[in-house]
Amino acid sequence: MVHHANFGRENPDGTKVGGHQASSSSIITLLTGLYFGALRSTDVVAVKAHGSPAFYACHYLRGNLDAAMLPRLREYGGLQAYPSRRKNREIVDLSTGSMGLGAVSATFGGWTTRYLVDHFGATGPERFIVMVGDAELDEGNVWEALQEETVQRLGNVLWIVDLNRQSLDRITPDARRHHITGMFRTAGWRVIELRWGSRLREHRALRERLERMPHAEYQSLLCLPPERVQELVGAPKELVADVGGHDLARVLEAFAEADRERDRPTVIIADTIKGWGLPFAGDPLNHGMLLTAAQLEQLRTSLGVPADDPLARFPADSPEGRLIASLPPLFRTPRPASRPRVEPPETLDSTYTGSMSTQEAFGRVLGALARLPVAERIVTVSADVAVTTHLAGWVNRRGVYYPEKRPDYFGDRGIAQAMQWRESPGGQHIELGIAEHNLFLLLTALGLADDISGEPLLALGTLYDPFVARGLDALLHALYSGARFIVAGTPSGVSLSPEGGAHQSVVTPSIGIALPHCTYYEPTFAQDTEWILLDGLRRIADGVGESLYLRLSTRPIDQSLRAPAVERSHVVQGAYRLVDRGRPEVTIWAAGVMVPEALEAGRLLEADRRAANIFAITSPDLLYRGYAGARKGGEASSYLERLVRDDEAAAPVVTVLDGHSHALGFIGGALGTIQLPLGVDDFGQSGTRADLYRHYGIDAESIARGARALLE
């Protein structure tokens, strides 16, 4: 497959194709043991991303992948370079690619299943099997996940570490093996070490000598001719290279052993050889190496692969063919028709008066949902900010999830607490340590529960908005994997005032617009927040919606500023008209908490007899996508353009948001007029709200001044 992709297929511009033959051969024995032995129909698998060719080959031999797909590795519409659930759904259970993320989201799949068992008596998947590279474990997010207390109890999780002592560039540090085993043990895992093959196990002195060697010395032996190895260590090279991860019988034993105890997670740490069986085995620079045609030909003959049909499957009447026929089928995701229906309400019939922030509104909506039957299917997650992101009402009503009931010393002893901490298998809030990667990777698993287990969940996560950037790679992984969930980034922007620049988010609106398969909203008013949330939940429940990113704030907003006749459809489509002064000289477009400043600027301009019409933007993302999509699709106009009247369209535009100005920088262009984009284009800092709005030029005065300058 890899050879064809690189040398067989037409490649007009000569771009490197690649395909990781060394990394694939490193896991081939482990995958053989798994796919032709240990795997059950109830198991899902996440495989080391760059070992994908070996993984595809196993599926092919199992009859699960069409032969026509094999020549299509890394081709447009073909087999993806790294396993992708979205794009090769028929074979890929769980997406991987960015080191460490797929492994952890798969592990959190084990957690999610445990939750589904406890809440709905779900039956599967039974095991989450994760194959990782040894250097992949350098990624800190792996250990952030393993520290979570619940993970230590997941008997449905099995990891296999492909310990080939190599990463991309180098031979791994000698202490790594010790660290890896120690870290797993400390985290409460059962560790099965598969260091040597059965032959070498008989040679104690040699084994001990090899174990004392630095990694580099051992790797050098793998690269020397057999005579030199014999000379240096007094043993045949074959024996020196007899590692456990390529001894199929030992691999099968390890899988059987892993199955014997199921009350905690297990890891099999298997020594392997990167490039096993290939001319560049053990070469420190073999990561990107490819076999030449002559080397491939030699490999073909040595394996007895027919020249006229190199992709032939094993004949049905061969021992291999019979074994394959006897294996249980591979995991299949449940059909949508068999899944329970979940119906979030259309409205909560709440009224929102006085002053309220969008963060408070978010908490109020969740609190109201907590009393309805749909609450059963809602699960919230926070990385140590549940109280400060307004989840207390929800948590008090629905409890905290833990796989076993634990005593609530504070509650039982009558110590009053604003947020009660009642932990039980029936709880519906999952609290994580401060690790935003864990937050998004757990949301990945919860957001795929419908797809993988046939049990829909409405998952909502909260975090401080600046830390969206901290977890961004994991958020991308979540969306890339096809998970659907809602995340509230709150509080956001410089409106957080005294908290200062380290906690104020500036770049997140741009992130919100750019994230694929996720709608970014930044509402101003409580009613809008409710409609957006309910609409998003309904769409996710119906399997048609994408994920939602709500950028919220703690700034109290006078709810009476909202025009009473706002239409729900406008709110969910991204913007609505707030003030109409007839034919305007300028239009002001404000998102989120900047609406009061825009309204005040409108009044200042009116005092100069300059009419300004004001629009409230609820989703910069939808406006941009609508506009760009309409242009690309050749449509006459987009929602944004239809929102303005002909007598408004040519008026200059001022936009303002509590975030980087460029997030709304497209509006003038979309309307075909000149624009002044206002926002926060530098890091934040401490100060009062008024100080900061003035400093960054987003106060009413600056908006009005900007509008006057535009008009002049």
Ligand SMILES: Cc1ncc(C[n+]2csc(CCOP(=O)(O)OP(=O)(O)O)c2C)c(N)n1
């Ligand atoms: C987050 C991230 N950083 C960098 C890479 C590029 N990369 C791909 S494989 C690899 C080395 C992985 O080593 P290991 O996990 O030991 O697997 P092996 O190459 O030995 O099969 C690197 C750095 C990546 N895929 N993801």
Ligand SMILES: [Mg+2]
């Ligand atoms: Mg490695």
